[in-house]
Amino acid sequence: MTTAIQSERTPAIGIVDLHKSFGKLEVLKGITCDIWPGDVVCMIGSSGSGKSTLLRCINYLEPPTAGQVYVHGTPMGRVKAGDGTLRDADQGTLAKQRMRIGFVFQHFNLWPHKTALGNVAEALVVVKGMRRDEATERGTEALRRVDLLDKQDDYPSTLSGGQQQRVAIARMLAMEPDVLLFDEPTSALDPELVGEVIDVMQGLAAEGNTMVVATHELGFARETANRMVFLDDGVIAEEAPTETFFESPRQERTQSFLKRMLKL
Amino acid sequence: MSYEFRFDIVWANIDVLLLGVEMTILLSFMAMVLGTIIGIVTAVIRLRGIRLLSYPMIAYVEVFRGTPALVQIVWIYYCLPIIIGIEMSAFFSLVLAMALNSGAYLSEVFRAGIQGIDKGHIDAAYALGFRSGQVTRRIILPQAAYRMIPAVGNVFITSIKLSSLCSVLGMAELMYQGQLVIANYFRPIEVFTVVAGIYLVMTYSTSLFLIFLERRLAWKKREKVPLREQFKLIWASLFRLSPG
Ligand SMILES: Nc1ncnc2c1ncn2[C@@H]1O[C@H](COP(=O)(O)OP(=O)(O)OP(=O)(O)O)[C@@H](O)[C@H]1O
Ligand SMILES: [Mg+2]
Numbered sequence: 001m002t003t004a005i006q007s008e009r010t011p012a013i014g015i016v017d018l019h020k021s022f023g024k025l026e027v028l029k030g031i032t033c034d035i036w037p038g039d040v041v042c043m044i045g046s047s048g049s050g051k052s053t054l055l056r057c058i059n060y061l062e063p064p065t066a067g068q069v070y071v072h073g074t075p076m077g078r079v080k081a082g083d084g085t086l087r088d089a090d091q092g093t094l095a096k097q098r099m100r101i102g103f104v105f106q107h108f109n110l111w112p113h114k115t116a117l118g119n120v121a122e123a124l125v126v127v128k129g130m131r132r133d134e135a136t137e138r139g140t141e142a143l144r145r146v147d148l149l150d151k152q153d154d155y156p157s158t159l160s161g162g163q164q165q166r167v168a169i170a171r172m173l174a175m176e177p178d179v180l181l182f183d184e185p186t187s188a189l190d191p192e193l194v195g196e197v198i199d200v201m202q203g204l205a206a207e208g209n210t211m212v213v214a215t216h217e218l219g220f221a222r223e224t225a226n227r228m229v230f231l232d233d234g235v236i237a238e239e240a241p242t243e244t245f246f247e248s249p250r251q252e253r254t255q256s257f258l259k260r261m262l263k264l
Numbered sequence: 265m266s267y268e269f270r271f272d273i274v275w276a277n278i279d280v281l282l283l284g285v286e287m288t289i290l291l292s293f294m295a296m297v298l299g300t301i302i303g304i305v306t307a308v309i310r311l312r313g314i315r316l317l318s319y320p321m322i323a324y325v326e327v328f329r330g331t332p333a334l335v336q337i338v339w340i341y342y343c344l345p346i347i348i349g350i351e352m353s354a355f356f357s358l359v360l361a362m363a364l365n366s367g368a369y370l371s372e373v374f375r376a377g378i379q380g381i382d383k384g385h386i387d388a389a390y391a392l393g394f395r396s397g398q399v400t401r402r403i404i405l406p407q408a409a410y411r412m413i414p415a416v417g418n419v420f421i422t423s424i425k426l427s428s429l430c431s432v433l434g435m436a437e438l439m440y441q442g443q444l445v446i447a448n449y450f451r452p453i454e455v456f457t458v459v460a461g462i463y464l465v466m467t468y469s470t471s472l473f474l475i476f477l478e479r480r481l482a483w484k485k486r487e488k489v490p491l492r493e494q495f496k497l498i499w500a501s502l503f504r505l506s507p508g
Contacts, residue, residue, distance in 0.1 A: 061387055091395050099393030109384035113406050123392040126402055168388075175392060 010073040012037045012179050012210045013058060018067035020053055027053045029234035030067070035179070035212055040205045042221035042242075043214045045231035046257065051214035052106075054231065055181050058212075059101045060094060071097060072178070099127060102177035106184040108164040110156040110171075116143060117152040120171045128175070142174040143167070146200050162193030169200055180204065182213040186220075218261055222246055230254050270451055274458045277445045284441030285462060291355075291427045291437055295362035296420055302363055303370025310375055321371070328368035334429050337361040341433050358430045366423045373419065377412035378404060410481045417474035421467045428463070438462060 011034035020028040027050045035041055045051050056062040058069050060077040068086070069076040077094050078086040089097070110119050121139035124130045130138070143149050146166040156164055165185055172180065182201065186194040198220050205211060205224050215221055221228060221242070228245035230238040230253075238245070238254045249255050274281070306325065309317045328336060340361040345352050352360070381404050389399045431440035442459040446452045 059391055061390060095390075095393045095395050098391060101391070103388075103391035105384060105388060107384055109382070109388035111385055111388070111403060111407075113410070122402065123389075123394065126398050127393040171388075171392070 011035055011070070012039070012072060013212070014070035014073070015054075015058070016068050016070070018054070018057060018069065019065045020050075020057055020062060021065045027234055028057065028064075031234075031236055033229065033236060033239065035210060037178075037210050038208050039227060040209075040211045040225045041213070041227045041229055042225035043212060043229045043231055044216065044218070044221065044257070044261075045214075049231045050234050051231055052183050055103070055183050055212065055214055058181060059098050059103055061103075071101065095127070099175060100178050102172035102175065102180040104165070104168055104172055104180070104182045104185045106187050108156075108161070108168045108188070110164055110167055112156055115153050115155055116148060116159065116167045116170075119156070119167055120174050123171065123175055138174055139170075142170040145173060145203075146170045160193060161189045162196045165189065165197045166200055169197075169204075173204075178210065180209055180211045182211065182215070184214050184216065186215070186217060216261070218246075218258075230257065232257070267453075269454060271454050271458070273449050273451050274445070274454050277449070280441050280445055281438065281458065281462065284436060284438035285466075287435065287437040287441075288424070288427050288439075288466070291359060291362065291430060291435070292420075292424045294359045295366055295423050295427070298359060298363035299366030299370055299419075299423065302367030303374055306367060306371035307374035307378070310371070311378060324364075325368045325371055328365050329372075333365050333426050334432065336365055337429050337433065340364070354433065354435060358433065358435055362423060362426055362430075365426065366419050369419045369422075370416065373412055373415040374408075377408040377415070380411065381407055410478070413474055413478045413481070417471055420474075421470055424466050424470065425463065 013035040015031050015033045015035075018028055018031040019026070031054060043051050043054070053062060057064045058076070060069075063077060068078065074097070075086055076097055077089050079089045079093060081087050110116075111122070114122060117136065117139050120142050121132075121135040124135035124138055125132060128135075140149065140152065143152050146169055148163060148166055148170065151159060151163060151167075156167070159167065165188075169185075185201065186197050189197065194217070198217065201211075201213070201220070202224050213221075213225070225242045228238075228240055228242050229236055230245075230249075230251075232253055238249060238251045240249070245254075246258070249258060306321045309321050337358060341354070341357045344357065385403055385407070386399055389403045394402070427437055428439040430437055431443065434440065436444075438459055442455050446455050449455075
């Protein structure tokens with residue numbers, strides 16, 4: 001009970017004045033945003049606006065240049081020193097924090113030398129230290145959730161894009177993360193394969209998972225998200241409940257972006 | 265032409281040649297082992313991008329790829345001991361020269377093999393909570409090792425052939441022993457033909473072994489293939505000259 005009350009007050013992910021530069025190029029110019037437990041937030045924005053960079057900064061695949069991400073109130077990638085200041089966390093601490101954040105990539109990133117089941121079970125053995133048979137059992141369960149039990153012994157190269165992405169989702173789910181991040185999970189798919197991945201994601205949203213999804217699929221966003229974020233030129237240009245966002249966007253640039261997207 | 269082939273003379277002296285085979289195998293094997301270690305160390309230093317150490321490694325690789333192997337062997341045999349003031353046995357200095365030569369090529373093979381791994385595979389592992397050592401062992405090396413086998417095989421085969429240069433410095437390996445037999449019986453055609461044949465057997469069995477290894481490590485179709493079928497496949501791929 002206490003945890004429920006606590007999590008109502010602590011965002012699952014708190015992003016505070018996040019900046020990220022690659023050399024001279026400043027990609028994120030001060031992002032502040034809270035993701036609450038149970039939120040399904042869809043993030044849209046034109047190519048190059050920094051969606052991937054923001055998601056990668058959340059789980060520290062890219063260390064932010066300035067600002068801080070908090071996961072359930074704990075600073076990501078940082079630990080409190082004796083004098084109360086934050087310093088960079090060691091590798092082990094960071095790995096433990098990342099374990100709780102699931103990440104799905106645009107290009108699936110399955111390991112080609114492992115079968116579907118091998119991909120799903122690997123982290124359970126290596127990271128969670130499970131026995132092989134336990135991991136296999138858990139992995140099979142995860143593949144069942146994405147409806148790919150019959151493909152468990154197949155190698156990624158023999159699977160369709162949609163199937164590969166579903167294996168990647170199963171690989172993430174098997175680790176039982178608290179927050180799920182998706183970086184354009186359907187952009188690399190042939191149009192006829194988008195649906196099967198979206199079905200899985202809508203299932204996850206319906207189960208009450210906390211999700212942040214960068215996407216160009218406005219239909220999916222409209223149906224699934226409870227909140228929308230529009231990223232433009234490294235800042236959050238507009239943030240609103242889904243309905244408000246689509247019905248009556250306040251910003252000029254949101255309106256023109258939506259118009260452009262809906263025309264396509 | 266009424267040349268009378270006398271392969272019986274070669275056969276009568278086969279023990280002399282086999283002694284040379286033994287030395288050739290020993291030389292090449294030691295050079296491969298030492299060269300692999302040198303190659304790994306060099307590749308790791310360059311991949312880590314440690315400035316101070318990287319530059320000497322780049323220089324080393326360029327020098328050994330850019331000068332003739334015979335010059336390297338002679339230089340290390342005669343000049344190196346004088347320059348560094350340490351006496352080395354003939355066997356050791358020749359192994360060292362060959363190892364440095366293969367090490368230079370192997371480091372490039374290892375470096376390319378590891379750099380060739382899709383960055384996304386590594387990101388995926390980190391995102392799941394892997395640490396860097398686990399990423400190296402579980403994701404990078406298994407993929408890199410498999411991809412590098414053909415290129416590593418080439419270097420090993422070259423190293424067997426290179427060992428023949430050691431005859432110039434009086435090392436009693438196959439080429440040298442062959443010349444010994446020729447000096448006694450004046451039968452260069454027969455002896456050199458047999459010597460060439462023996463080298464071919466050695467290099468061919470090396471590539472046979474590597475193809476076998478590649479098939480064992482292949483991750484795609486790992487259904488159980490009967491042993492006889494495997495040999496058929498290996499034979500077939502040998503004649504295609506590229507493992508696959
Ligand atoms: N590792 C990197 N090094 C240098 N520049 C980078 C790097 N990653 C991203 N960028 C740059 O940062 C900017 C934002 O990239 P990002 O991938 O976050 O955009 P995006 O919104 O995800 O776009 P898309 O819709 O095309 O995926 C781009 O200009 C990109 O070139
Ligand atoms: Mg992107």
